Amino acid sequence: MKNLAPFIVMIAILIAISVVIVVLTNYDLKKKILNKENIDDKMFIILNNLTGFSSEMLKWGIILLFGGIGLIVLEFLPYNENSPLPYGVMTVFVSLGFLTYYFLMKNQKK
Template sequence: MKHLAPFIVMIAILIAISVIIVVITNYNLKKKILNKENIDDKMYAILNNLTGFNAEMLKWGIILLFGGIGLIVLEFLPHDENTPLPYGVMTVFVALGFLTYYFMMKNQKK
């Protein structure tokens, strides 16, 4: 478990960097669209899609929550160091996070 911590920190740093890049590029694109003189319906649709960043934050929050729960469960599961059990448990919990987000968005669209 001690060898897993640096890996998790690197993943968290990469996720933070990618979120910052997405926020900056969305802001620049919105600014360019709003500075145009002729704004048609297609540009309004693009702007509405860009402002849906709350759903993206919800997705990563749910995935990280389930990943954290998976790590907590791993702490209490007895396993050998050379077994693939921790990878399987983490994969299952992250997949549950993705599925939870998917069903939440599916129910919200109805």
């Protein structure tokens, strides 16, 4: 499990870099669209689609939160090195994160 930590850190760094790139490109695109003089209905649809990024951030925040909780739980569970228990615990916690996000979005749309 200790060899897994650098891998998780690298994945987190790559996700953070990709989030920053998406935020910067969305901002640049919105700025270019708003600087144009002719803004029609199609431009407003594009702008509304670009602002839907907050729910994406919420999704990954919830998933990473539950993944972190799963890692904390694994720290206190006794298991053998060859046991599949850590994979099962992490899968359960990450899926709980996805389900939490799904039910939050389902309730928000109502």
